[in-house]
Amino acid sequence: MIQSIHDYILLKKHQKKYSEEKIKKLQFISIKKMIDYAKLNSPFYAEKYKDLSFNDLTDIKKFPIINKSIMMENFSTLNTCGIDKEDVLAYAVEKELNKDYLGYYQGLYVIGLSSGTSGNKGIYITPKKMTKRLPAVFLARSGLSLLDLPMRILFCLRVFSQGFNDINAPMMKLSYLSTMTPPISIIHTLNEKKINILMAPPSLIRFLVPLKNEIKIKLKKIVTYAEVLTLEDKHLFEETFKTKVIEIYQASEGQMASACSKGKLHINEDLVYVELYDENHQEITKPHLVGHQMIVTNLINFAQPLIRYEMNDMIVLDEPCSCGSHFRTIERIIGRRDDLLYFYNLQHEKKYVFPDLFARWIITTSDLIREFQVRQDEIGHIIITIDAPLDFEVLLLEERVHKELEELHLSAKIAIEIKPIQLPKDKNKYKRFITENIDKKEVF
Numbered sequence: 001m002i003q004s005i006h007d008y009i010l011l012k013k014h015q016k017k018y019s020e021e022k023i024k025k026l027q028f029i030s031i032k033k034m035i036d037y038a039k040l041n042s043p044f045y046a047e048k049y050k051d052l053s054f055n056d057l058t059d060i061k062k063f064p065i066i067n068k069s070i071m072m073e074n075f076s077t078l079n080t081c082g083i084d085k086e087d088v089l090a091y092a093v094e095k096e097l098n099k100d101y102l103g104y105y106q107g108l109y110v111i112g113l114s115s116g117t118s119g120n121k122g123i124y125i126t127p128k129k130m131t132k133r134l135p136a137v138f139l140a141r142s143g144l145s146l147l148d149l150p151m152r153i154l155f156c157l158r159v160f161s162q163g164f165n166d167i168n169a170p171m172m173k174l175s176y177l178s179t180m181t182p183p184i185s186i187i188h189t190l191n192e193k194k195i196n197i198l199m200a201p202p203s204l205i206r207f208l209v210p211l212k213n214e215i216k217i218k219l220k221k222i223v224t225y226a227e228v229l230t231l232e233d234k235h236l237f238e239e240t241f242k243t244k245v246i247e248i249y250q251a252s253e254g255q256m257a258s259a260c261s262k263g264k265l266h267i268n269e270d271l272v273y274v275e276l277y278d279e280n281h282q283e284i285t286k287p288h289l290v291g292h293q294m295i296v297t298n299l300i301n302f303a304q305p306l307i308r309y310e311m312n313d314m315i316v317l318d319e320p321c322s323c324g325s326h327f328r329t330i331e332r333i334i335g336r337r338d339d340l341l342y343f344y345n346l347q348h349e350k351k352y353v354f355p356d357l358f359a360r361w362i363i364t365t366s367d368l369i370r371e372f373q374v375r376q377d378e379i380g381h382i383i384i385t386i387d388a389p390l391d392f393e394v395l396l397l398e399e400r401v402h403k404e405l406e407e408l409h410l411s412a413k414i415a416i417e418i419k420p421i422q423l424p425k426d427k428n429k430y431k432r433f434i435t436e437n438i439d440k441k442e443v444f
């Protein structure tokens, strides 16, 4: 408990009071500690970093970049707990088959499993003592405040894990439901348990919108995570549920960003060190530029050091926030780099369209479109599946997409089908964009 209060106060202090200079100093110290620890305890990093030294924050650029496949290929020598990849993978898969997500591996670690587009599984280790400290992080960085106490939170999770079970305090009651629970049952739980804070992915909340009249309780806040919250969804949820909607941006690799009291997403500069680069590999330090490459160093997880780990996400920074925090702000989470859509222009040059923009065209065409999926199997060819009434006028959507593309001097063949869309049965995130057979290296 004392540890939690200490963590909470410290996290709040970093976010609210630290100057840019102080943040940089804290980041330097944290990265140095992480690198030194990794060199000593991880054979992988010991070898990779043997001729490198870190004496200044800018030195980080001399350190090699890793990614998920490099991390997984070297899993057993990269982690600092001597955990063997095959053993832990067998453990995680068995847990998954039995739908048993509780418990600690070797009594000491929470094991998380994620799968990417290429189908390769990612394994993430969180030490038990760190999961015990998650409630403080959660409270300090979830956009919730002490004013929201007492909290009766309903967490809709794709997969439940011990990490979440550890969040339970006197003023904070948590209930869990799988995201596979039928929407009406979710609403029954909201009513029965008098939930005042709903945490769920946006794709799930969209399914609750048509059932809004069944909700008998008053929500204080909705917190979304796991998927990008579009501005349209945010407005729709605020309007429908008459409550504030905030977002947290987290990944298996770390707690990337969370909303402040103004509802603005700030990078958690004291938990992750984020480097952003443009298309020409120049570092981005100003707002409004698209970060095509996002490199993350987790500053708190020593069990599995992720140092200069390349994410697949693209984000855009924003101006400083009026809340006064010097943590960088995020204007837009564009989505995964894998989700870019490709088209030809009039000169037959390949160009891309950002997935968040394409999503906006679809969502804003009609309220009748409950969910959608976009598939691309060749450049300039798009198949859009929409969950909408069968008599929905698809021509509306077709014309809209053509019109928007024309404004960008792009053309495409568009096919549209109406079909009920189910959220995925497995634990993967719902994917709104699926692109196949397109060589993105060539296009970039």
Ligand SMILES: [Zn+2]
Pocket (backbone or CB within 6 Å): 260, 261, 262, 263, 264, 266, 321, 322, 323, 324, 325
């Ligand atoms: Zn702010």
